[in-house]
Amino acid sequence: MSHPRLAAYLSLEREMLALDAAGDPLADQLRDAMDPLWYGLTDQEHARLDARVIMDVGGAAMTAPIGEGFFTAPLQAAALTPTSGPLSVRDWGCAA
Amino acid sequence: MRGVSTVAIGSNHFVDCQTLITVRQHVLLRVATTPLRVSLTTPPDLPSGRSVQVVDNQVGPESHPEVLVVASDTSVAVFWGEAPLAIATLLDETTVSLRVDLRLIGISLFDDALGLHVGHNLFAGNQITNASTAVALG
Numbered sequence: 001m002s003h004p005r006l007a008a009y010l011s012l013e014r015e016m017l018a019l020d021a022a023g024d025p026l027a028d029q030l031r032d033a034m035d036p037l038w039y040g041l042t043d044q045e046h047a048r049l050d051a052r053v054i055m056d057v058g059g060a061a062m063t064a065p066i067g068e069g070f071f072t073a074p075l076q077a078a079a080l081t082p083t084s085g086p087l088s089v090r091d092w093g094c095a096a
Numbered sequence: 097m098r099g100v101s102t103v104a105i106g107s108n109h110f111v112d113c114q115t116l117i118t119v120r121q122h123v124l125l126r127v128a129t130t131p132l133r134v135s136l137t138t139p140p141d142l143p144s145g146r147s148v149q150v151v152d153n154q155v156g157p158e159s160h161p162e163v164l165v166v167a168s169d170t171s172v173a174v175f176w177g178e179a180p181l182a183i184a185t186l187l188d189e190t191t192v193s194l195r196v197d198l199r200l201i202g203i204s205l206f207d208d209a210l211g212l213h214v215g216h217n218l219f220a221g222n223q224i225t226n227a228s229t230a231v232a233l234g
Contacts (some may be wrong), residue, residue, distance in 0.1 A: 061229070073202060
């Protein structure tokens with residue numbers, strides 16, 4: 001699922017928060033400039049953004065970059081079961 | 097009120113950490129005790145669209161209909177359909193064992209005997225104490 005406007009909003013928001021944390025007055029101007037983007041989002045996207053809990057991660061114990069492999073296509077449930085072995089049992093039923 | 101707790105995930109121990117994992121400043125995973133509570137909230141721009149919004153064991157309205165929480169006094173599990181995403185088990189009054197596997201919702205984060213796998217990274221054998229956020233990804 002692609003959310004180009006939402007992704008752009010979040011990207012700008014991160015920059016705005018970083019400026020704000022640094023005490024840069026440009027943060028307020030950036031916040032105002034983001035208004036058209038905010039109003040261009042859907043009601044569902046507004047609801048998701050409003051429901052967030054945002055943390056100040058400046059005090060995080062460990063930080064790590066999100067690499068390309070972090071967000072992936074969802075695994076299918078069946079793939080969680082190892083299938084590399086020689087044994088394959090399907091549609092087996094037993095009642096004692 | 098959040099209680100003092102140790103959360104064990106894939107050989108890592110998080111002691112009195114308010115938030116276990118954040119993704120780009122969004123809280124992804126929290127566990128608290130007294131009583132046992134799990135919060136699992138995916139970022140709003142999750143590419144897979146498989147939104148999970150569980151806060152203190154309660155499924156939020158923005159969650160996908162496949163999301164289910166099963167809770168008792170000593171365990172809390174968050175499911176996607178029949179597949180577990182997170183299982184928290186109270187080992188004693190303040191120690192929680194947490195198993196997590198978010199690959200089903202398009203996030204490469206899971207634990208196994210080697211440690212906690214996050215994307216292509218591995219966290220193993222760490223102890224983090226009194227951090228507002230233990231692991232910040234982003």
